[in-house]
Amino acid sequence: xxxxxxxxxxxxxxxxxxxxxxxxxxxxxxxxxxxxxxxxxxxxxxxxxxxxxxxxxxxxxxxxxxxxxxxxxxxxxxxxxxxxxxxxx
Numbered sequence: 704x705x706x707x708x709x710x711x712x713x714x715x716x717x718x719x720x721x722x723x724x725x726x727x728x729x730x731x732x733x734x735x736x737x738x739x740x741x742x743x744x745x746x747x748x749x750x751x752x753x754x755x756x757x758x759x760x761x762x763x764x765x766x767x768x769x770x771x772x773x774x775x776x777x778x779x780x781x782x783x784x785x786x787x788x789x790x791x792x
Contacts, residue, residue, distance in 0.1 A: 715740060718752060725756035730783060735759040737779050742772060 719736040727735050735756060738744075744755060758764045765776060 721749065721752050722756045722759065725753060726760050727756060730787075731759055731762075734776075734779055734783065735764075738764070738772070738775055741775050741779070 715736060718739050719732060722732050722735045738759075739752060739755060744752065755764070758767050765773060768776060
């Protein structure tokens with residue numbers, strides 16, 4: 704019987720797909736996907752990516768992030784807010 708090795712690296716679409724499966728949509732899905740890619744968490748097991756998707760769904764990502772993660776969240780939120788106002792980079 705062949706042993707299945709968990710997938711370790713996700714591309715942008717796969718990471719977003721996991722967030723979508725969990726229930727993230729719109730701004731929350733974009734924020735989750737960008738956060739995971741920027742932090743390098745897309746190199747993690749599927750279960751860890753899914754755990755973070757649930758954190759974003761519960762809007763608990765700020766409280767469960769370390770200082771570096773909070774800086775990334777702040778930067779991404781600022782970018783998304785400017786974009787939604789039509790201020791493109």
